[in-house]
Amino acid sequence: MLFNSIDFALFLPIVFAIYWALGKQYKIQNFFIVISSYVFYGWWDPRFLFLLVFSTLVDFFVGLALSKNFSPNGRKILLFISIITNLGLLCVFKYLNFFIDTFADAFRLFGSEIKVEKLALVLPIGISFYTFQTMSYTIDVYFKKLIPTKDSIAFAAYVTFFPQLVAGPIERATHLLPQFYKARTFNYQKAVDGTRQILWGFFKKMVIADNCAVFSDMFFDHHDIYPGGSLLLGAFFFSFQIYCDFSGYSDIAIGTSKLFGFSLMRNFAFPYFSRDIPEFWRRWHISLSGWFKDYVYIPLGGNAGKINIQIRNIFIVFLISGFWHGAKWTFVIWGFLHALLFMPTLIFGKKKNNLNKAAYQKSYPSLKEFFQILYTFICVLLLWVFFRSENLNTAIQILAKIFSPSILELCELDQKGQSIMTILFIIFLIIIEWLGRRHQYAIENILSSLSQSVRWGFYALLVSLIGMNMQTSESPFIYFQF
Numbered sequence: 001m002l003f004n005s006i007d008f009a010l011f012l013p014i015v016f017a018i019y020w021a022l023g024k025q026y027k028i029q030n031f032f033i034v035i036s037s038y039v040f041y042g043w044w045d046p047r048f049l050f051l052l053v054f055s056t057l058v059d060f061f062v063g064l065a066l067s068k069n070f071s072p073n074g075r076k077i078l079l080f081i082s083i084i085t086n087l088g089l090l091c092v093f094k095y096l097n098f099f100i101d102t103f104a105d106a107f108r109l110f111g112s113e114i115k116v117e118k119l120a121l122v123l124p125i126g127i128s129f130y131t132f133q134t135m136s137y138t139i140d141v142y143f144k145k146l147i148p149t150k151d152s153i154a155f156a157a158y159v160t161f162f163p164q165l166v167a168g169p170i171e172r173a174t175h176l177l178p179q180f181y182k183a184r185t186f187n188y189q190k191a192v193d194g195t196r197q198i199l200w201g202f203f204k205k206m207v208i209a210d211n212c213a214v215f216s217d218m219f220f221d222h223h224d225i226y227p228g229g230s231l232l233l234g235a236f237f238f239s240f241q242i243y244c245d246f247s248g249y250s251d252i253a254i255g256t257s258k259l260f261g262f263s264l265m266r267n268f269a270f271p272y273f274s275r276d277i278p279e280f281w282r283r284w285h286i287s288l289s290g291w292f293k294d295y296v297y298i299p300l301g302g303n304a305g306k307i308n309i310q311i312r313n314i315f316i317v318f319l320i321s322g323f324w325h326g327a328k329w330t331f332v333i334w335g336f337l338h339a340l341l342f343m344p345t346l347i348f349g350k351k352k353n354n355l356n357k358a359a360y361q362k363s364y365p366s367l368k369e370f371f372q373i374l375y376t377f378i379c380v381l382l383l384w385v386f387f388r389s390e391n392l393n394t395a396i397q398i399l400a401k402i403f404s405p406s407i408l409e410l411c412e413l414d415q416k417g418q419s420i421m422t423i424l425f426i427i428f429l430i431i432i433e434w435l436g437r438r439h440q441y442a443i444e445n446i447l448s449s450l451s452q453s454v455r456w457g458f459y460a461l462l463v464s465l466i467g468m469n470m471q472t473s474e475s476p477f478i479y480f481q482f
Helices: 006-021 026-042 046-068 072-109 127-142 152-160 173-180 188-221 228-259 277-283 286-297 307-325 329-347 367-388 392-402 416-435 452-468
Strands: none
Touching (some): 006 228, 026 152, 046 072, 046 127, 046 152, 072 127, 127 152, 127 173, 127 286, 188 228, 188 416, 188 452, 228 392, 307 329, 329 367, 329 392, 367 392
16 A cells, blocks of 8 residues: 555554544554554465565564573574565565576576566565564563563564554664553644654655656666766756655654654765765664664674774675665665765775764854765666666766757756746755754754744645645555665
8 A cells, every 4th residue: 555545545544443432542542553464464475475474483482492592603694584584475476587687697698598488576565674674573582671672562562563564663662662562642743743753754755756767767767868967967967867756655653653653763864964974864764774784784893993994894784775675686786886985085095084963053064075975866866767777778878968068958858847846846855854964854943933824834745735735646665675
């Protein structure tokens, strides 16, 4: 079920009303959340519910077994079962055909041709997210960072919680699971705050991301007929499409969880205001970056070893991160190039230089900060070309045009008015996010000092823009395919 669908517009108020009508019976509320989440997920394709249930049961019983088994070898076997089960499901549905193609390509490289048959597999929505979430539970239990739960319903609610089930944030059990152990009372202020964040998320998705998609798809899908300037514009549109699409989803998910009395972790912290690549990755898809840091980077040695070990660890994490995004070499190259851009700050010991927000305690960035932000954004924008392109050849052709004299050329667009309006929407977004960069999300508190009529006027403007830009067909979120 898509957030931006009529189905969800009916689903949410019904679930909300029944959930709070259950009173303070939190165990019954938890059971209702599980059932509602299965309906939410099964609405797309009920056949894949068994994968969600299977993954939930495996990690729940592995956690229980870890609480009883004190043999080091026995505990390792149990952890191995969890990791192999979760990664096995992920590899079969997401990467098996990629491995088959790579195997065939390797033979062609040496002049041999083999016939291989791809499997007709459909990628289950959200599998990259919920497998990582359940796997992190057993890893934390194994390392005794978390006491395993005996409450199967609470655990199932933690795994399947519908606001963040299919595209995150990837929650840790240490943060979200305890929230299912206690009674929850309706908090009006928290619900108002959640509704405000949902509104901002819908604005980013339906007004900016969906409009940007029109032009990024046009330029990338027909890159052979467009000059470099138009392709650079296409990369610019895609940069804001993917940011507003994904962070918009996160805002809706976090805001929806507040309606039910839950707090989810922040997933985006205004990444396009970053002054270097390390800062960008501290602000982009925070739940995934944190997951790789805790479960891959630190176990590999993190920052503890010599500089060559740190460099190795960074490259491993970025390559895995790229591969997590999809079974294509373009994603692997995207991750590799981000690791390369990370290197100067690591080698010169400056990767933690920008821990504070840009223009900290100031209204405007300094000239140095402005150019740092601009440089970082341009680097990220150019690397999005690999992320968006169908294959490496396409990415290289697009970048070759961008770095050619044709970068000064812009083609005439049939939808010129829409493109100008979309750029104005992006400028509006940048202004609002800059003003609200000290808060959890852009419009959390920037209007608090203004009169009620101004605040409601602003919200009415957002609602009007969403209504005006509503498409005739539902536009899926980009990260559903990951």
